[in-house]
Amino acid sequence: MTPDSQSTTARSWHWNGPPTLEAVREASAGTRRFLTESGLLENDISAWELVIAEAGNNCVFHPGDATQTQRIDLLVTVTPEKVIARIRDTTPGFDWPDDPELPPVDAETGRGLFLIHALTDSRTYARGPHGNILELERNCQSSHQQAEDLEATLMAMTEELSSCYESLASIFHFIAEGRDVETLEEFAANILNHLIQSTSSRIGIIRIVRNGKLVTIASHGTPDTPPLAVETDALGARLDRWVSGTQDNLADGAPVTGIVHPFAYESQPLGTLLLARTGTDAPFNAGEESMIRTFSEFFTQHILSRRHEEEAIRSSIARREFELAASIQHSLLPPPHPPVHGVAATGHCESALSIGGDFYDLIPLEDIGYFFVIADVMGKGVGASMMAAVTRSAIRSLGEDFDRPAMLLEKVATQLYDDLDRLEMFVTVAVGVIDVPAGVIRIANAGHCPVAVVSNGSLTEAGPENPPVGIENSPNYPEHEIKLTPGARLLAFTDGIVDPRNERPCFESENLVCSWFEQTAATTPELPALKSSLLDFLGHHSSSTASSSAALLADDQTFLLIAFD
Amino acid sequence: MQTNASNETLKVTGVTELTALSAREVKENITAAFSPELVNLDFDASQMEFLDSSGLGTLISLQKLAALRNGSFRLISPTPSSIQILELTRLHRVFQIVS
Numbered sequence: 001m002t003p004d005s006q007s008t009t010a011r012s013w014h015w016n017g018p019p020t021l022e023a024v025r026e027a028s029a030g031t032r033r034f035l036t037e038s039g040l041l042e043n044d045i046s047a048w049e050l051v052i053a054e055a056g057n058n059c060v061f062h063p064g065d066a067t068q069t070q071r072i073d074l075l076v077t078v079t080p081e082k083v084i085a086r087i088r089d090t091t092p093g094f095d096w097p098d099d100p101e102l103p104p105v106d107a108e109t110g111r112g113l114f115l116i117h118a119l120t121d122s123r124t125y126a127r128g129p130h131g132n133i134l135e136l137e138r139n140c141q142s143s144h145q146q147a148e149d150l151e152a153t154l155m156a157m158t159e160e161l162s163s164c165y166e167s168l169a170s171i172f173h174f175i176a177e178g179r180d181v182e183t184l185e186e187f188a189a190n191i192l193n194h195l196i197q198s199t200s201s202r203i204g205i206i207r208i209v210r211n212g213k214l215v216t217i218a219s220h221g222t223p224d225t226p227p228l229a230v231e232t233d234a235l236g237a238r239l240d241r242w243v244s245g246t247q248d249n250l251a252d253g254a255p256v257t258g259i260v261h262p263f264a265y266e267s268q269p270l271g272t273l274l275l276a277r278t279g280t281d282a283p284f285n286a287g288e289e290s291m292i293r294t295f296s297e298f299f300t301q302h303i304l305s306r307r308h309e310e311e312a313i314r315s316s317i318a319r320r321e322f323e324l325a326a327s328i329q330h331s332l333l334p335p336p337h338p339p340v341h342g343v344a345a346t347g348h349c350e351s352a353l354s355i356g357g358d359f360y361d362l363i364p365l366e367d368i369g370y371f372f373v374i375a376d377v378m379g380k381g382v383g384a385s386m387m388a389a390v391t392r393s394a395i396r397s398l399g400e401d402f403d404r405p406a407m408l409l410e411k412v413a414t415q416l417y418d419d420l421d422r423l424e425m426f427v428t429v430a431v432g433v434i435d436v437p438a439g440v441i442r443i444a445n446a447g448h449c450p451v452a453v454v455s456n457g458s459l460t461e462a463g464p465e466n467p468p469v470g471i472e473n474s475p476n477y478p479e480h481e482i483k484l485t486p487g488a489r490l491l492a493f494t495d496g497i498v499d500p501r502n503e504r505p506c507f508e509s510e511n512l513v514c515s516w517f518e519q520t521a522a523t524t525p526e527l528p529a530l531k532s533s534l535l536d537f538l539g540h541h542s543s544s545t546a547s548s549s550a551a552l553l554a555d556d557q558t559f560l561l562i563a564f565d
Numbered sequence: 566m567q568t569n570a571s572n573e574t575l576k577v578t579g580v581t582e583l584t585a586l587s588a589r590e591v592k593e594n595i596t597a598a599f600s601p602e603l604v605n606l607d608f609d610a611s612q613m614e615f616l617d618s619s620g621l622g623t624l625i626s627l628q629k630l631a632a633l634r635n636g637s638f639r640l641i642s643p644t645p646s647s648i649q650i651l652e653l654t655r656l657h658r659v660f661q662i663v664s
Contacts, residue, residue, distance in 0.1 A: 021586040046646050053617045057585045105659045106629070108622035115618055118653050237632070242658045259658075283655075 011038055015074040019063055019089065024056030027074050031085075038078045041141050047119040048076070048083060048138065054112040055087050055134055064092035078140075082121070085136045093132040096125035105242075184208070184306055188218035191299050192273075196220050199288045201258065201275045203251060207231065208263070208271035208303065217271075225249040231272045234260040238269070242283065243276055251278045259284060261292055263300045270303055322382070326351075329385050332392060334362040341436040342486075343369045346531050347560040350540075357384025357427075358494045358556035361392055363402065369434035371402040374448065374492040374560050376428045378468075383425075391416065391427050391469070405431045406444035406479035413446060413469040413477075420470030428468040430492055434484065434562060441490065443480040447471075449495055451480075452514040455488035459518040488564045489521040489530065496557035497538060504539035527563045534559060566591060568598040573636070574605040581612050583620030592623050596630065604636030607663075610643035616650050628660065639663050 013034040017023035032049045052074065059072050073088040100117050103110035117123065122137040188206045196204045204220040207227060214227040214235065228250070234241035243258040250256055258276025262269065273296050275284075284292065333349055347360045357377030365371055373395055377384040394412050401408035409431055420426055430451050432443035443451050445463025453460045462480035466472075491513070498507045507513045516537070524530050538557065569576045577595055599606065606627055610616075628638035639661045643651065651657040 021584075025584060025586045046649070049615065050617055050650065053584065053615075057617070057619065060585070102654060105656065106625060108625050109618070111618040111621055111654050115650070115653065238637075239661055240658060242655065283658075 010077055010079045012075060012077045015076075017072055019056075019059045019070050019072050019091070021057065021060055023072070024053060024060055027056055027072070028053035031074075031076055034076060035078065035083065040078070040083070043141055044083065044138065048085065051116050051119050051136060051138075052076075052085060052087075054116050055085075055136070058112060059087075059089040059091050062091055062094065064090075080140070082137050082139045087134045087136075088131055089134075090131045093125075093127040095127075096123070096134075184303065185217045187302060188299065191295055192218045192220055195273075195275055195292060195295055198291055199275055199284060200277065202278045203256065203258065203274070203276040205231075205274040206271065206299070207274075209235075209269055214272060222250055227272070228260075228274070231260050231274060235262045235264075235269045235272050238262050238264050243274065244281065247276075250276065254278050255281070257281050257283060259289070259292060261296045263296055263303065265300060265304055270300060273299070325382060325385060329359075329389070332359065332389060334360075337362060337364050337370075340364045340366070341369050343434045343436060343562060343564050344527050345370055345372065345560065345562045346527055347558070348531065348535065349556070349558040351385075351556045357388050358496065358558035359388045359392055360492070360558055360560045361395065362560070363396070363399075365402060365433070367437070368403065369436040369564075370562060371431070371433045372490075372492065372560060372562060373429065373431050374451075374494065374558065375430075376448065376494040376496075376556070376558070378425050378427070383423075387420070387423070387425055387427065390419070391429065395429075395431065403433050403435065403442075404479075405433055405442050406477045409444040409446050409469070409477045410475060413475050414473065416469055417473045426468040426470035428464070428494075430463060432462070432490075432492075434490075434564060436484065436564070439484045441480075441482045441484050441488070443482070444477045445480070446475070446477055449493055449498075449510050450514060452491045452517045453482045453488065454490075454518050454521045455482060456485040457522070459514060461514055484564055486565055487525065489517070489525065490562040491517045491521075491534075491559060493559040494556060496555040497559060499555040501555065505537060507537075525563070527561055530563075531561055534561075566594060568595065570598070570600065570603055573603055574607055575599050575603045576607040576609065578609040579612060580608070580610065582615045583613060583623055584615060584617045585619035588619045588623040592626060595627060599630060604631065604634040606631045606636065606638045607641055608639065609641045610647050611641065613644050613647050616647045618654075621650070621654060621656060624660065625656075637661060 013030070015027045015030055017027060028049045031052045032045055035045045035048055056072055056074075063070065070090045075086045077084045097113065100113040102114050116136065120136045120138045124135040126133045192204045192206050195201065202221045204218075205216060205222065206218040207214040207216050209215075214231065216224050228243075228247055230241045230243055230247070239262070241260045243256055243260060245255050246253055247256055256276040256278050257280060258274060261273045263271040263273070273292070275292060333347070337345065345362045347362065349358055349360060351358065359373075359375055361373040363371040373392070375388065375391055377387045377391065391412070394415050395408065398408050398411055401411065409429065412429070416427070426447075428446060428448035430443060430445040430448040432441060432451065434441050441453055441455075443462040445451060445465055447464050447466065447468030450461035450463050453462065460480075460482050462482065466475050466477050493513060495510070498510055498513060507516065520533050521530060524533050566577065567579045569578070575595070575598055580591060583591060595606070608624065608627065624640070631638040641663050643662060648657065651660065651662075
């Protein structure tokens with residue numbers, strides 16, 4: 001198709017075709033070519049390409065009687081001032097709305113008439129029984145208008161830059177102020193007030209996610225309302241959502257225009273900011289939007305910072321309490337005692353965590369010798385350490401039975417059974433007395449590792465017999481009696497020193513511990529040297545590699561050494 | 566038009582027009598390529614020379630498609646003329662636009 005006429009004042013282009021999508025696209029592309037040849041600016045050309053497409057597609061989508069031969073006739077006329085398009089069709093036509101509105105944002109159709117309306121300056125629609133005529137006009141953009149547009153663009157850019165500067169300055173202010181603000185709510189209120197003033201908004205709400213729900217922490221110009229659907233939607237999609245028209249409980253039902261901006265950190269939704277104006281349908285400009293997003297990012301960082309601080313405080317308190325518990329537990333271990341009737345004792349206790357369920361106890365008995373305890377509460381950490389303290393206390397309260405270990409153990413087992421049973425815990429315990437006047441060692445063992453005694457050159461292993469404490473209500477324990485001779489050595493230990501999970505050297509079995517003890521006690525009888533040898537074996541001393549000494553324990557390690565000379 | 570799937574995302578490129586004439590075919594091709602293991606849609610609009618209201622409807626339906634899988638729909642580098650139409654219909658607030 002070529003221009004129908006050409007003069008110094010007006011040029012026209014005519015097209016005629018069937019109401020099909022292919023033909024309409026041909027008409028709109030032809031319009032572009034004609035207007036390009038006519039020297040129009042790109043803005044006008046692209047606007048007309050779209051307007052002709054929308055008007056033509058309307059004819060295609062509303063064809064009316066399909067048996068009738070239908071055509072679309074298009075005449076485009078360019079004058080120095082404007083472009084006029086006249087579109088004739090033979091469809092049944094429709095009522096042209098005075099002011100077409102945009103459909104809901106999620107609607108997939110219904111924007112064609114709005115676009116025609118928005119891109120033209122004048123529209124006349126004549127609907128008749130034999131056809132319809134749509135006449136559209138759009139004033140041509142002059143170079144003067146272009147300059148005005150450019151100026152407006154520069155103004156908008158300047159405003160945006162200015163608001164960026166203001167945002168930055170305000171953020172510095174808020175950072176300084178944030179140090180003095182105690183609560184997140186107070187900080188949110190300050191941010192919200194700043195944004196309300198900077199964007200001339202009337203309504204503002206900041207909500208954050210607590211226990212999976214959006215909770216209001218600051219609001220302005222509106223009572224505390226449940227979260228709006230648009231806020232939930234913005235948070236779920238992690239995208240800005242625009243608010244327009246009336247919203248429940250906002251502005252007393254008056255129409256509002258605004259934005260909902262979600263806060264999020266990676267995939268974690270943190271909250272929403274809603275800002276809205278009343279009495280205008282003008283959306284926020286680019287500078288205001290930039291400011292809103294900048295402050296939202298800043299507030300997000302503040303929320304995260306607060307949460308990290310809270311977690312750090314909680315962690316610090318827990319660590320302090322843990323250290324305190326470890327200190328208390330350590331203080332429950334017996335201090336070094338001088339030998340009693342030639343009986344000397346020493347011990348070692350190291351927990352897999354800073355506190356644990358192993359303990360040993362040594363009580364000097366005047367005129368007799370020593371009463372000793374070694375025990376291992378099932379488990380590690382605070383729970384095990386508390387039960388260890390309870391067990392130690394229960395044993396210590398039975399001082400009258402120190403010289404009868406089996407009876408003492410039976411009493412302790414009966415006393416602790418209910419608590420241990422309820423907690424589904426148990427304790428392995430070995431207790432004994434070095435009775436120098438009687439010349440014997442008496443030992444009772446409730447499910448604990450064997451107590452090794454080397455006396456007169458031979459090894460005796462005491463226990464374990466019967467279940468640990470906490471398994472039976474009233475258990476009976478046999479008592480081992482071993483003859484005490486000068487030079488006798490005793491080793492009691494917990495299963496931590498045979499636990500292969502420990503990242504340190506260990507014994508492969510309890511029997512090997514006893515064998516090692518029998519041999520080493522013969523060659524290294526001095527108690528400090530014997531203890532040192534055992535610690536060496538377990539990778540605890542500086543003579544071992546530093547890395548093995550620092551390696552983690554999977555189970556507590558405790559042992560007790562007693563010597564009679 | 567080309568589609569390329571990677572890391573749960575289907576990237577659509579090479580769409581030069583999204584109009585009443587082409588919208589249906591574009592949507593069908595993308596829907597077919599959006600296999601069950603994919604959740605996100607990146608629509609490269611950098612070569613889109615012409616976009617009409619039917620094309621806008623197609624973009625909205627693609628966004629819904631990604632939302633059904635809790636995924637994201639992003640318009641990558643739309644042309645100035647496409648941005649103008651998105652702004653005119655205020656859909657620039659609805660789509661996640663990546664420059």
